[in-house]
Amino acid sequence: MSRQLIQQLNFWVAEHPSIVHFRWSPTESWAATWWFLMTSIAAYIGISSAVHILLRVVGRVKPVALGPVPALHSLAMSLLSATIFAGMLSSSVAEIRDTRWFWQRNKTPFQWLLCFPLGTRPSGRVFFWSYVFYLSRFLHILRTLFVLLRRPGNFPLFQLINHAALICMSFLWLEFSQSFQVLAILSMSMVFALVYGYRFGVEMGLGRSDFPFVMLCQIALVVTNSAWHMGVLVLHFWKGGCNGMGAWLFNTVLNSFVLLFLLNSYVTRCLTHTHRDHQSL
Template identity: 25%
Template sequence: MELPFFPTLFSAVKSFVVKQAFFPTLEDWLVNHPKIREFSWHNGQTPGSSQRFLTLTVLSYIAFTFVLSQVSRPSLTRPVLKSISAVHNIFLLTLSFIMALGCLVSVFSQVPNFNTLVCFPRRTSPSGPLFFWAYLFYLSKIVEFMDTLLIILSNSMKRLSFLHVYHHSMVVIMCYMCIDSVQSSFPMVLFTNCVVHVVMYTYYLMCTLGMRPKWKKIVTDFQILQFWASFLIMAMLVFYHFTGSGCSGILSWCFNSAFIISLLFLFSDFHAKSYSPKVKGN
């Protein structure tokens, strides 16, 4: 049993894209490269794949964030801090774009239909191009801890909210679980998140360079829209799971669902407090 509209749309878009002259070149770079095609996730063997590494990484992030926010910190000159922030934002902006493109090309090259995209068959192996990009995505979330350090070094402590620390620490756990449990539908979540991050880090870069874009609200709007899209994706996963032979990683789906619900609530609360007419009036 299939959902209406989405499978047809996926097939039409895939057919159109793979016929374009640029697609074979992108496929060679982002799918068929030996390091990408031959990637395989092995718990405890692949760098960063052990539960001990995950636990120590997240706890260290939380501990260092708390300690650095409480003690006196070395002050960096504004030009130095600005340069570090610019390099950081350019790096994550570029990486997010490459991951989004790599995931999209891998989907069109490797995934036969929409059903498989949403619902990986049981006993799917975490190997190949899609899982390479998922692994890089997981590692990028650790690199994003640098966001917190830059906030602390710039003494912008108002930006160091519970939402910020909670989001950065828990998303690493979510990404780890997606790979380790071969979470169905993760390519769509990866793609939408990377697109949002391209917009977000573009905004941060412009601010770092002294510009003041007037579309800050759009960044938060995009993040909230991403969560609603995730709900749609998760709902389709459940549909295919219970109307077919089952989907891979359904247990980790429960954790992801709870996490995304909490993020939607927190981001919506942030949106209301930051952009409501009363706040603007003040």
């Protein structure tokens, strides 16, 4: 019974015809155009800024009661991220099984995960889950609205930039069949599943909101993605080229800015806690 269940689950996440025959295309995939990307990011920044300005104009200083909405959002993000992780993992195994016969003899599965061959097209199983990850970013950005309403006096600039960068990067992964996106999505979906599961627990009163779990996960994710970036660069020059290196360079620049903002946020938080500790002595 358990084996049949596993086979059925594997069919729905890796062998379903819609997944196997997926193709990223502006005519076949929703939200697959540059116009939609630019418009959605501009709308996200504009709406977030408008909400912040409106709260300041009306003089709102107390948090807006949101009820169970943030908890439900965290639960949905955790479950969706876990599904993406399982789907991408199963699809990667299936793709390696089906395509390994025409690889070079000295190419390993890990090298394929890091470095797509030149000429790779955005179609098939792994790109289906890359597309789902891209779409999930639009559910992800709702958290910015929650932060704005819960902390009317603060503008979450780092979160705004980080979320916009994730939307842009996930679009570029698909548009240019960028190498290393499989490992990046596996890393991020696992971290998102853990982080939003933790946030759901905090919302339900099952955890400590002051425990730096989210910050530790962010640091681990930055370190992991930096390793994937370096691995792609090494294989690009060692193995004769990886697909989507132009998009890789742009993503590297975006990740560098996000890392700088993260380090600045971390240092500022540490200095704030240190100042409070000195005041309490």
